Amino acid sequence: xxxxxxxxxxxxxxxxxxxxxxxxxxxxxxxxxxxxxxxxxxxxxxxxxxxxxxxxxxxxxxxxxxxxxxxxxxxxxxxxxxxxxxxxxxxxxxxxxxxxxxx
Amino acid sequence: xxxxxxxxxxxxxxxxxxxxxxxxxxxxxxxxxxxxxxxxxxxxxxxxxxxxxxxxxxxxxxxxxxxxxxxxxxxxxxxxxxxxxxxxxxxxxxxxxxxxxxx
Numbered sequence: 098x099x100x101x102x103x104x105x106x107x108x109x110x111x112x113x114x115x116x117x118x119x120x121x122x123x124x125x126x127x128x129x130x131x132x133x134x135x136x137x138x139x140x141x142x143x144x145x146x147x148x149x150x151x152x153x154x155x156x157x158x159x160x161x162x163x164x165x166x167x168x169x170x171x172x173x174x175x176x177x178x179x180x181x182x183x184x185x186x187x188x189x190x191x192x193x194x195x196x197x198x199x200x
Numbered sequence: 201x202x203x204x205x206x207x208x209x210x211x212x213x214x215x216x217x218x219x220x221x222x223x224x225x226x227x228x229x230x231x232x233x234x235x236x237x238x239x240x241x242x243x244x245x246x247x248x249x250x251x252x253x254x255x256x257x258x259x260x261x262x263x264x265x266x267x268x269x270x271x272x273x274x275x276x277x278x279x280x281x282x283x284x285x286x287x288x289x290x291x292x293x294x295x296x297x298x299x300x301x302x303x
Contacts, residue, residue, distance in 0.1 A: 102215055102241040105208040106283040110290065112205055124291055138205040169287045177280050180209040184272045187213065188227055 109176060112138050113169050125166035128156050142179075212279060215241050216272050228269035231259050245282075 116134040117126045126134065132152045135143050143151060159171040219237040220229045229237065235255045238246050246254060262274040 101243075102212070102279065103243070105211045105215075106279065106286060108208045109205070109283055110287045112208075113287070114291075124295075140204075140206070169291075170284050173280050173283060176205065176209065177276050180212055180276060181273050183209060184213045184216070188217075188272075 109173065110169070113172055117169075122166060125164075125168050126172065127166050128152060131156060131167055139179075212276065213272070216275055220272075225269060228267075228271050229275065230269050231255060234259060234270055242282075 112134065113126070114123075116130045116138075117124055119130050119133075121127050132143070135152070135155075148154070155175065156167065159167050159175055161171055162168075215237065216229070217226075219233045219241075220227055222233050222236075224230050235246070238255070238258075251257070258278065259270065262270045262278055264274055265271075
């Protein structure tokens with residue numbers, strides 16, 4: 098993949114607004130919009146958890162100003178945290194050579 | 201663009217490691233690697249500035265633990281800040297309808 102950072106940044110903005118604009122404040126995600134976004138754009142994230150309250154918990158964690166909605170800045174905190182966690186998992190694997198390798 | 205968040209996250213990780221692995225600590229960017237990454241993957245960012253010390257300033261700002269290198273967590277802080285700034289610029293434009301539109 099010949100990846101351009103600008104594409105990743107633009108993609109993040111585009112994904113957010115394509116869901117935040119569905120209902121209510123078009124610049125913020127309500128709980129329903131956040132859940133739909135995570136289900137459709139981060140497939141496997143919600144389904145990997147057995148916690149039916151996961152979206153509510155994420156919403157509460159992200160919603161720093163407690164207005165019941167998630168703005169873009171609050172949203173990128175989630176994406177950043179997940180990306181850092183993924184990176185640590187994969188570099189941890191590589192350093193320890195503890196992950197299974199494909200032959 | 202039908203954008204998947206996972207692609208953006210994977211892209212961020214891939215871009216970082218394709219530059220951090222060039223020399224020295226393969227899990228961190230030194231100043232040269234950061235500069236090359238910004239020039240090649242964020243075209244226009246460095247060239248839009250007239251400040252010859254910009255890379256040094258970014259390096260100092262990002263390098264929270266002052267080890268002279270930027271790890272992945274420090275790097276995503278830059279990407280996140282730039283993405284939030286871009287988002288605010290574009291939503292500000294839209295809200296104020298102050299930006300020129302293409303006909």
